[in-house]
Every structure is written in C-alpha cells, then in structure tokens.
Amino acid sequence: MDLFLLKKIISFMLMPLSIILLLLFIAMLFYRLKPKLSFSSLLLATTLLFFSSFAPLSDTLMTPLENNYPAFTKSEKPIDYIIILGGAHRSAKGLPATSQLKSSSLARLVEAVRIYHLHPEAQIITSGYASDDESSNAEKVKQAAIILGIPKHKILTENFPQDTEEEAQLIAPRVLNRNVVLVTSASHLPRAMAYFKKYGVNAIPAPASPSVKDNGQKSWSYYLPHVTKLQQTTGAWYEALGRIVQWLKS
Template identity: 55%
Template structure:
C-alpha cells in the first residue's frame, strides 16, 4: 500500500467523527449480546460529538497551536521568497482560479499576495501536487496569483510534493541561506516550520486565517452550544497534534 495513502487513512480513522461512528457501529453490533456495553458505546459516541463540537472546547484545543506565531508584519530586511504551501483545489474551467481553490489554498494565496504588497521585491514559490486532480495545486495557486496581477516570471512552481515533509525537502535547496517567508494556515504552521528547520532553513512564519479569533471577548450563550464548524475545528487541532507527535518520533 502507498505510504502516503496509508498515512491519510490512519489519520482519517483517528478523527473524532470516525471514532464516534466506530463507537456507534460497536453499539449496534453489541445490541443483541450485551445491552450494557452497547449503551456505553452509544453514549460515549454522543458525548464525544457533543463535547468536541462545542466552540468553547474547540477554541481551547486550537488556540495553543495557533498562538505559536504572530501575524506577519513588514520585515526590516528585504524578502527573497514567499513560499505558499499547497492545500487543495478542484479544477473547473468554468470558474476563475480563485474559485477553484479550496478555502485553505485561497487563504494561503491571499496571505501570500498581501505579503507581496509589503515586499514587492520577493518572488513566489507555490507548491503542491495534483493528488487526483488533473492540475497540480502549485499551478492552480500560480494561476490565482496571476489573476491578481503577479507576473508569471515571479512565481516558481514545485508541483511534485504530496505533503509538507516533501515540500520542505524539495524547496529547501532553492531557499537555503535566503530570507524566506513561509505561508500556511495558522494551525499548520508549527509543524511546517519544524520540517523546514530539519532541512536547515530558518523561515519567517506568516500564519493565514486562524480558526480562533477574539478568544478573550465576552461570549453569548451560543458559544456553548455544539456546532458543526466547531467539530471541524477540533478535527484540525486533533490532526495537527497527531502530526506533530509523528514528526517528533520520526525526527
């Protein structure tokens, strides 16, 4: 089995929703043989979903990850490269490139473009493989940048990396010793910075679109009511935490 696919499969099976579904399946299987354990499995699945879907919980799971690095501000020295890590898209010729990008890729692209306005001297490096789509993500992000007026000659494309580790390995030789801004989503930034450090590259983090905003502001009652979006946020925090554990063990 392909190692990349295996990692994704294991990660999917360890997500909160997947665990809840497995518990519900277990409850159904045990219904006829052990009502007590069937009830316990079903109640555990329900409690897991309710707790992890609550904004108060999801924010506190995510905040320590995202607070590792502040938002990017104009740097005191010139920037050589703005590296935008890959995320995802769906090719559809009827849509403009920005609409073909998945939210994570669009968020990273917009943050990279914002930084280029602060540092017009910088060149871009976009990365990301196709992963089942006819167009590599790196190419689609380049097209989106060009639709904002960025010249094609200022954008280098790395269209082969399938994950963050491969991105750091392929991009590092080009940027080593340079002033490099690394753009990825805020929750993904700590793991990404570590991968580049392992390749001998000290990057300037530029976290995009954090999940947690206004944590210290006063909240109304809805902040304590389960929401689908909060479960998604919890899943991202869960995934990044597992990724950092694997990264620590393997490095």
C-alpha cells in the same frame, strides 16, 4: 500499499468523526446481542460528538497551535521568496481558479498576496501535488495568484511534494541562505517551521487565517455545539498527530 496512502488512511481513521461513526456502528450492530455494549458505544459517541463540537473545548485545543507566531509585518530586509505551502482544491470547469481552491489554500494565498504587496521584490513559490485531480495544487494556486494580480513570471511552482516534510526537502535547496517567508495555516505553522529548520531554512513565519479569533465577547450561542467547531477540533487533532509523528522521526 503506498506509505503515503497508508499514512492518510490511518490519520483519517483516528479523526474524531471517524471514531464517532465507528462507535455508532458498534451501537447498531450490538443493539440486540449486547445491549450494554450498544448503550455504552452510543453514549461515548454522543459525548465525543458534543465535546468535539463544543466551542470552549475546541478553542482550548486550537489556540496553543495558532498562537505561536504573530501576524507578518513588513520586513526590514528585502524578501527573496514567499513560500505558500500546499493545501487542497477541486478543479471545476467554468469556475475561476480562486473558486476552485478550498478554504485553507485560499487563505494561504490571500496572506501571500498581502505579503507580496508589502514586498513586491519577492518571488512566490507555490507547492503541492495533484492527488487525484488533473492539476497540482501548486499550479492551481499559481493560476489563482495570477487572477489576484501577481505577475506570472514572479511565481515558481513545486508540483510534486505530497506532505510538509517533502515540501521542505524539495524547496530548501532553492532558498538556502535567502530571506524567506513561510505561509501556511496558523495551526500548521509550528510543524512546518520545524521541518524547514531541519533542512536549513530559517524562514519568517506568516500564519494565515487563524480559526480562533477571540475578541473577549461571547454570546450564548458560543456555548452551543457547532459543526465548524467539530471541524476545528479535527484540525487541532490532526496537527497534534502530525507533531507526534514529527517528534518520533526526530
């Protein structure tokens, strides 16, 4: 089996929702044979679902990942490259490229466009492979960037990196000793910065769309479980696993 696919399968199985579904399956399977095991699995699944969807806990897990770097402000020096790390999309005929991007990719693109308007001298590098789609993420983000007003000749694509480390490996030779901005999701940025530094690139961090936006005011609904917080917890856990793997490799 391909190592990259195996890594994806393992990480998927370790996600909160996958564990919850496994516990529920065990609860149903042993409902009559082992009632105590069934009840314990059901209780554990319910507890994990509640706390994974509970905003105070989810925000506590995510905030340390997202608060490592401030929002990008105009650089005193000219910017040579703005790198947009790969996200996800789904090609669909009849929809503009901006609507084919999933939320993480769209947020990264919007942040890169904002930075480009501050530094129109820069070139943009989009990155990301095709997976099972007809188009690479790098190409789809390029199409969306053109729709948003970025000149086509200002965009370069890296169509083959499958993960963050491969992106750093492939892009680093092009941008060494240049003034570079690295754009990715706020929670993903610490891991991405470490990989690019490993390959000799001291980039300026540009966090895109942090999910925790605390203005100090919280209504009663904040303390109710919510599906978006389950997604946020999953993202925090995914990044934690990624950083463990990164640490083991180093």
